[in-house]
Amino acid sequence: MGMPRTTPFLLLLLVAGAAACAPAAPVGAVKARADARRAPAEAADARSPQVFAFGWKVPCRVPVEQVTDKRGRKARLRYTLSLLPGADGNLDVRFEDMGFLEIDGQDVAPPGAGSQPGPSLGLMATAPVLVVSREGAYVGVRDLGDSAERLLGSPLFLEGPQQVANVAKLLPAPQMKAMLITKAGDHWMTWVGAWAGLELAPGESREAVDEVAFGERQVPMRVRYEHHGPAAGPSGLVRVSFTSTLDDETGWRAMRHVVTDMQRDAGHELSSDEEKALDQISFRRVIRLEAETDPATLRSSRARYEMVMEFGAKGKKGPRERRRDVREDRFDWDRAEGCR
Numbered sequence: 001m002g003m004p005r006t007t008p009f010l011l012l013l014l015v016a017g018a019a020a021c022a023p024a025a026p027v028g029a030v031k032a033r034a035d036a037r038r039a040p041a042e043a044a045d046a047r048s049p050q051v052f053a054f055g056w057k058v059p060c061r062v063p064v065e066q067v068t069d070k071r072g073r074k075a076r077l078r079y080t081l082s083l084l085p086g087a088d089g090n091l092d093v094r095f096e097d098m099g100f101l102e103i104d105g106q107d108v109a110p111p112g113a114g115s116q117p118g119p120s121l122g123l124m125a126t127a128p129v130l131v132v133s134r135e136g137a138y139v140g141v142r143d144l145g146d147s148a149e150r151l152l153g154s155p156l157f158l159e160g161p162q163q164v165a166n167v168a169k170l171l172p173a174p175q176m177k178a179m180l181i182t183k184a185g186d187h188w189m190t191w192v193g194a195w196a197g198l199e200l201a202p203g204e205s206r207e208a209v210d211e212v213a214f215g216e217r218q219v220p221m222r223v224r225y226e227h228h229g230p231a232a233g234p235s236g237l238v239r240v241s242f243t244s245t246l247d248d249e250t251g252w253r254a255m256r257h258v259v260t261d262m263q264r265d266a267g268h269e270l271s272s273d274e275e276k277a278l279d280q281i282s283f284r285r286v287i288r289l290e291a292e293t294d295p296a297t298l299r300s301s302r303a304r305y306e307m308v309m310e311f312g313a314k315g316k317k318g319p320r321e322r323r324r325d326v327r328e329d330r331f332d333w334d335r336a337e338g339c340r
Contacts, residue, residue, distance in 0.1 A: 052198040054136025055297035060339035069326040076102040093130035136196035138185040173265035190305045202229040231292040242289040282314045304328045
């Protein structure tokens with residue numbers, strides 16, 4: 001079932017995809033909250049909780065290979081992740097030496113071989129400098145600048161020129177800027193931010209309804225952390241996962257308010273038809289993060305992000321529009337410079 005490509009609906013897609021994938025700092029307090037439901041570990045695995053702590057040494061440069069599948073558009077690329085001291089006592093995270101290896105199964109020729117640069121597959125190719133704390137919490141970005149403009153031309157928001165032009169007018173709005181800053185942190189949250197401060201025993205899980213950033217608002221979201229025990233192989237790493245669920249009951253009305261606020265910031269009040277169209281949308285978003293990591297440092301060998309969004313008309317049967325984005329990063333710590 002097709003959904004209307006009005007500017008409010010396109011804003012809705014951006015808002016839904018840019019809501020925080022995990023609780024913000026102080027992450028440790030959120031994840032170890034006393035009133036969260038806890039599932040006991042199996043008797044054979046019962047032991048004291050492991051404390052997950054950020055321990056990358058700076059300066060640090062580590063090669064990373066990433067595979068993405070964005071609504072059926074696949075790519076494989078390689079880049080170097082750089083972590084350096086920032087001017088304000090925090091740390092700067094930079095994406096350097098980025099190069100596409102494959103796009104939709106086709107090899108990408110190296111620079112100088114007559115090929116054109118590969119297309120952007122989201123914010124990664126136009127990523128600003130991320131800012132993280134010494135404890136591993138995501139803080140924000142140094143300067144979103146023209147990365148915000150270029151983001152609208154990426155497959156994260158690849159729609160018709162007129163729709164893109166309409167939404168581009170909203171970029172100075174506080175809500176839009178907050179959304180893009182949140183979205184920029186997805187990578188760090190998958191690698192480190194979601195786990196820093198976690199206290200969980202092997203075999204244990206924890207569930208709660210927590211508040212996460214949604215533009216300038218905080219909205220309730222169901223979250224679940226799980227410690228799956230040792231990762232496969234002799235690495236000594238462990239596997240952990242995080243799942244967040246946003247649906248009609250937990251976040252739809254807040255998301256609807258954000259869209260209205262953004263339109264108002266741009267000097268446009270929703271028409272009665274636009275109001276009715278938004279009110280008839282049924283929505284669900286599930287994000288799952290996974291990492292095979294060292295609890296003592298949070299140096300992951302593998303980290304995976306998956307987001308599934310479904311839209312449909314309330315009260316109507318039939319197929320729903322489904323959007324799925326998957327990203328997996330593999331870190332080559334044997335070739336890292338510094339870091340330890």
